[in-house]
Amino acid sequence: xxxxxxxxxxxxxxxxxxxxxxxxxxxxxxxxxxxxxxxxxxxxxxxxxxxxxxxxxxxxxxxxxxxxxxxxxxxxxxxxxxxxxxxxxxxxxxxxxxxxxxxxxxxxxxxxxxxxxxxxxxxxxxxxxxxxxxxxxxxxxxxxxxxxxxxxxxxxxxxxxxxxxxxxxxxxxxxxxxxxxxxxxxxxxxxxxxxxxxxxxxxxxxxxxxxxxxxxxxxxxxxxxxxxxxxxxxxxxxxxxxxxxxxxxxxxxxxxxxxxxxxxxxxxxxxxxxxxxxxxxxxxxxxxxxxxxxxxxxxxxxxxxxxxxxxxxxxxxxxxxxxxxxxxxxxxxxxxxxxxxxxxxxxxxxxxxxxxxxxxxxxxxxxxxxxxxxxxxxxxxxxxxxxxxxxxxxxxxxxxxxxxxxxxxxxxxxxxxxx
Amino acid sequence: xxxxxxxxxxxxxxxxxxxxxxxxxxxxxxxxxxxxxxxxxxxxxxxxxxxxxxxxxxxxxxxxxxxxxxxxxxxxxxxxxxxxxxxxxxxxxxxxxxxxxxxxxxxxxxxxxxxxxxxxxxxxxxxxxxxxxxxxxxxxxxxxxxxxxxxxxxxxxxxxxxxxxxxxxxxxxxxxxxxxxxxxxxxxxxxxxxxxxxxxxxxxxxxxxxxxxxxxxxxxxx
Amino acid sequence: xxxxxxxxxxxxxxxxxxxxxxxxxxxxxxxxxxxxxxxxxxxxxxxxxxxxxxxxxxxxxxxxxxxxxxxxxxxxxxxxxxxxxxxxxxxxxxxxxxxxxxxxxxxxxxxxxxxxxxxxxxxxxxxxxxxxxxxxxxxxxxxxxxxxxxxxxxxxxxxxxxxxxxxxxxxxxxxxxxxxxxxxxxxxxxxxxxxxxxxxxxxxxxxxxxxxxxxxxxxxxxxxxxxxxxxxxxxxxxxxxxxxxxxxxxxxxxxxxxxxxxxxxxxxxxxxxxxxxxxxxxxxxxxxxxxxxxxxxxxxxxxxxxxxxxxxx
Numbered sequence: 010x011x012x013x014x015x016x017x018x019x020x021x022x023x024x025x026x027x028x029x030x031x032x033x034x035x036x037x038x039x040x041x042x043x044x045x046x047x048x049x050x051x052x053x054x055x056x057x058x059x060x061x062x063x064x065x066x067x068x069x070x071x072x073x074x075x076x077x078x079x080x081x082x083x084x085x086x087x088x089x090x091x092x093x094x095x096x097x098x099x100x101x102x103x104x105x106x107x108x109x110x111x112x113x114x115x116x117x118x119x120x121x122x123x124x125x126x127x128x129x130x131x132x133x134x135x136x137x138x139x140x141x142x143x144x145x146x147x148x149x150x151x152x153x154x155x156x157x158x159x160x161x162x163x164x165x166x167x168x169x170x171x172x173x174x175x176x177x178x179x180x181x182x183x184x185x186x187x188x189x190x191x192x193x194x195x196x197x198x199x200x201x202x203x204x205x206x207x208x209x210x211x212x213x214x215x216x217x218x219x220x221x222x223x224x225x226x227x228x229x230x231x232x233x234x235x236x237x238x239x240x241x242x243x244x245x246x247x248x249x250x251x252x253x254x255x256x257x258x259x260x261x262x263x264x265x266x267x268x269x270x271x272x273x274x275x276x277x278x279x280x281x282x283x284x285x286x287x288x289x290x291x292x293x294x295x296x297x298x299x300x301x302x303x304x305x306x307x308x309x310x311x312x313x314x315x316x317x318x319x320x321x322x323x324x325x326x327x328x329x330x331x332x333x334x335x336x337x338x339x340x341x342x343x344x345x346x347x348x349x350x351x352x353x354x355x356x357x358x359x360x361x362x363x364x365x366x367x368x369x370x371x372x373x374x375x376x377x378x379x380x381x382x383x384x385x386x387x388x389x390x391x392x393x394x395x396x397x398x399x400x401x402x403x404x405x406x407x408x409x410x411x412x413x414x415x416x417x418x419x420x421x422x423x424x425x426x427x428x
Numbered sequence: 429x430x431x432x433x434x435x436x437x438x439x440x441x442x443x444x445x446x447x448x449x450x451x452x453x454x455x456x457x458x459x460x461x462x463x464x465x466x467x468x469x470x471x472x473x474x475x476x477x478x479x480x481x482x483x484x485x486x487x488x489x490x491x492x493x494x495x496x497x498x499x500x501x502x503x504x505x506x507x508x509x510x511x512x513x514x515x516x517x518x519x520x521x522x523x524x525x526x527x528x529x530x531x532x533x534x535x536x537x538x539x540x541x542x543x544x545x546x547x548x549x550x551x552x553x554x555x556x557x558x559x560x561x562x563x564x565x566x567x568x569x570x571x572x573x574x575x576x577x578x579x580x581x582x583x584x585x586x587x588x589x590x591x592x593x594x595x596x597x598x599x600x601x602x603x604x605x606x607x608x609x610x611x612x613x614x615x616x617x618x619x620x621x622x623x624x625x626x627x628x629x630x631x632x633x634x635x636x637x638x639x640x641x642x643x644x645x646x647x648x649x650x
Numbered sequence: 651x652x653x654x655x656x657x658x659x660x661x662x663x664x665x666x667x668x669x670x671x672x673x674x675x676x677x678x679x680x681x682x683x684x685x686x687x688x689x690x691x692x693x694x695x696x697x698x699x700x701x702x703x704x705x706x707x708x709x710x711x712x713x714x715x716x717x718x719x720x721x722x723x724x725x726x727x728x729x730x731x732x733x734x735x736x737x738x739x740x741x742x743x744x745x746x747x748x749x750x751x752x753x754x755x756x757x758x759x760x761x762x763x764x765x766x767x768x769x770x771x772x773x774x775x776x777x778x779x780x781x782x783x784x785x786x787x788x789x790x791x792x793x794x795x796x797x798x799x800x801x802x803x804x805x806x807x808x809x810x811x812x813x814x815x816x817x818x819x820x821x822x823x824x825x826x827x828x829x830x831x832x833x834x835x836x837x838x839x840x841x842x843x844x845x846x847x848x849x850x851x852x853x854x855x856x857x858x859x860x861x862x863x864x865x866x867x868x869x870x871x872x873x874x875x876x877x878x879x880x881x882x883x884x885x886x887x888x889x890x891x892x893x894x895x896x897x898x899x900x901x902x903x904x905x906x907x908x909x910x911x912x913x914x915x916x917x918x919x920x921x922x923x924x925x926x927x928x929x930x931x932x933x934x935x936x937x938x939x940x941x942x943x944x945x946x947x948x949x950x951x952x953x954x955x956x957x958x959x960x961x962x963x
Contacts, residue, residue: 060870060893067646068866071857131852131894137677138832138851145706147833153855154831215951216861292795369863371794374646605934609921613909636805640760649776
């Protein structure tokens with residue numbers, strides 16, 4: 010079979026696996042995601058017609074919900090791949106599957122990141138200005154240009170590895186270690202780099218003292234590593250139930266333990282920031298005052314979320330730290346949800362909004378996302394989750410349900426696979 | 429080494445009386461110096477010490493050239509070009525008031541004591557009115573001009589010379605272009621505005637004015 | 651004042667022989683995909699195609715630039731009914747623009763704000779102001795956290811208050827230029843930081859990076875009534891902007907490069923604003939810097955602005 014035919018076969022075969030053979034819950038989930046995406050498209054059409062004025066962002070708060078989600082998802086993308094390290098160190102049986110699922114999550118997360126950047130741009134029709142060679146990239150000084158480069162490179166690396174693994178599994182041929190292993194090893198420092206570059210994007214803004222702190226990059230990495238694996242833990246537990254995916258309890262508990270340490274580091278770094286602000290008590294404290302209390306006697310709309318995030322962080326830290334609660338599935342899963350929510354708030358509204366409030370000239374604009382922003386964001390999340398769901402379904406079908414090119418269609422089974 | 433030797437040789441004791449001590453001390457110093465000069469190592473050390481000591485002396489003795497101070501000009505006004513005349517906008521006369529000689533003749537009898545005027549009552553003097561009145565600036569004989577403190581005439585088109593008598597720093601700033609406004613080109617010809625163009629000479633303080641509208645709050649931008 | 655090197659204008663690339671370069675063809679292919687997304691109105695017409703593949707200002711050859719300016723003049727004249735002219739005046743060599751503002755004189759009347767709006771074709775609805783006048787207490791001095799930009803008194807100056815207008819400081823080490831991912835904004839040899847409105851992607855990194863709140867974004871299509879358009883426009887300055895791009899004060903580049911004062915300097919009724927060439931030892935700007943107690947905003951950020959505040963009285 011020619012390569013084109015094989016690839017075409019792969020595409021149609023996996024499409025069948027993705028959309029056929031699921032149960033009612035699966036199709037309900039797909040329908041829900043499709044609805045999210047469709048309403049998101051309508052909301053984006055409204056935004057594309059009127060411009061970004063349909064969001065609540067204004068000159069004082071020029072980045073908001075979209076970029077907050079982007080920042081959080083870069084963390085998820087980075088952390089998903091970082092699970093490779095403990096999988097390798099602790100020699101887990103399904104190491105290949107862990108790597109694969111981590112990369113699939115990374116791909117879905119990066120796609121969502123790029124989606125959020127696109128919907129946030131004032132001129133998305135000029136996206137080609139960011140393509141090296143076609144456009145004009147301000148390297149090395151612009152961190153956003155670096156971010157565009159490393160995010161796309163990371164996406165390519167993960168796509169190549171993931172698609173190669175699934176493709177070879179589909180055709181029941183051994184995967185090429187020479188491609189996969191170096192790329193997987195490369196993806197680890199790349200994962201660290203994408204989140205560091207994203208942190209530097211904020212870190213380098215001298216105009217925003219709330220972000221211009223040296224420990225912002227370590228904070229990002231710590232909070233990413235404690236939140237990203239949460240999704241994968243939940244996924245593994247689901248897969249254990251619905252497929253032949255086997256992963257020992259010890260492996261799951263080990264990941265939870267590592268998340269505890271990461272959250273402990275995150276809390277320590279946050280404490281360090283609080284000390285610096287409240288002990289030094291310079292004028293820059295005004296941003297933390299807005300985050301945690303409010304300014305000029307007016308309560309801040311985000312204070313509740315900031316305290317919730319802190320409470321959830323501490324609770325989930327304890328849940329994961331104490332071996333008893335870590336091992337109990339109920340408390341562990343509660344911990345996963347709490348830790349995910351807490352970091353979502355911490356990297357989203359608790360990061361972006363106080364940086365802009367008050368603004369550089371001392372004026373205050375209270376930002377909360379508009380309905381359009383929430384709808385478009387839900388649509389982007391829908392796209393990411395749909396992509397992830399379909400990719401996981403395909404992977405599970407091939408790896409654990411014995412599906413392959415041979416079982417997909419009758420006539421293809423008659424053709425001998427060429428390796 | 430030789431120093432110790434010499435001390436032992438001369439055998440000077442610390443119990444000697446002061447005067448004799450001084451005498452002995454000076455001869456001791458002379459002996460010591462002689463010893464140093466005779467010993468190569470000590471000679472070298474002496475030369476180095478003198479050399480090191482000579483450097484600050486050298487600097488102290490050199491004529492002092494002060495580094496040009498950035499703030500030197502704050503104490504002394506910079507040697508700026510001061511023109512004899514400045515291109516100014518026309519004096520801001522009230523309508524139909526000039527030339528004043530249409531009403532005031534040079535041969536009129538003038539009451540030079542400060543008093544309340546019967547005409548020009550729309551002018552309320554709020555310009556050091558405790559110590560000044562009209563004829564301190566307006567010429568009593570020729571009303572088409574002003575006069576300086578010593579009586580020299582000043583044309584209305586050069587009224588800045590009169591203002592500058594009391595407001596010296598302001599005049600210097602105005603000449604440099606810092607005070608007031610100049611219209612024209614930043615790179616070419618400029619036209620000055622007379623003091624009186626912005627400050628009514630009778631009531632020079634600016635009146636408060638109504639500001640233009642504040643910016644729309646961003647919450648209201650839809 | 652150290653003398654700054656006057657950089658020559660970068661030599662433009664010679665135009666390629668083909669009608670569209672290879673790069674443009676690739677981009678047009680992308681355009682075919684992107685044309686379905688609203689902005690161009692789905693019409694793959696020649697004008698939209700040219701707008702899509704529009705190169706960066708500094709990559710345009712002189713012929714391409716002339717063509718571009720002519721296209722713009724046609725478009726603006728059609729849209730606004732007036733005979734709008736668009737020029738691309740090069741910088742004057744040996745010039746570095748500086749601005750000084752006397753805080754003891756500003757009375758907060760906001761005449762500069764609205765003179766700027768009229769001169770620079772800013773959007774009236776939604777409102778865009780390039781100059782923000784901050785009211786502060788004399789008791790607390792320059793403390794931006796206590797500043798109020800929305801004061802509205804019967805008369806100004808209000809007792810006990812002083813006023814500080816803030817606009818683009820045209821920094822020599824501009825953080826906005828540093829962060830722009832596509833080099834849509836840069837510092838010209840005469841010191842003015844400019845924006846190519848046809849290259850900006852609207853990411854608002856620069857708006858976030860500016861410590862002076864000087865950059866403003868067009869959140870929607872600017873509302874510029876045809877009867878209030880200033881027809882003398884400059885490509886890198888006051889030409890009517892499209893939506894989704896960033897804009898800011900350019901020291902009235904269309905005026906100063908032709909020897910005139912910026913609009914805000916001309917309109918100020920109390921003579922608080924001073925402008926000139928920092929490299930001219932006889933100008934009033936040098937006099938002010940050398941003789942008055944000047945300070946710059948947020949000096950510790952090392953942005954090296956060319957906007958100097960001082961107290962003249």
